[in-house]
Amino acid sequence: MREAIGWVRENTEARQLVISAQSYLKDSYYGAAGFIQVGEPYTEAGIEHVEMLLNL
Numbered sequence: 001m002r003e004a005i006g007w008v009r010e011n012t013e014a015r016q017l018v019i020s021a022q023s024y025l026k027d028s029y030y031g032a033a034g035f036i037q038v039g040e041p042y043t044e045a046g047i048e049h050v051e052m053l054l055n056l
Contacts, residue, residue: 001033023048
């Protein structure tokens with residue numbers, strides 16, 4: 001994940017990354033990489049998800 005984020009920072013003009021994450025990964029995986037939850041949880045394909053944002 002850190003390498004992918006680094007690549008985006010170095011090779012694009014993106015100012016933020018927005019992802020749809022499975023809720024059970026929001027803290028341990030995406031939160032650890034610096035993403036923050038925005039909005040309320042929702043169900044997609046029968047699995048709880050949250051939108052997550054990382055400002056670059």
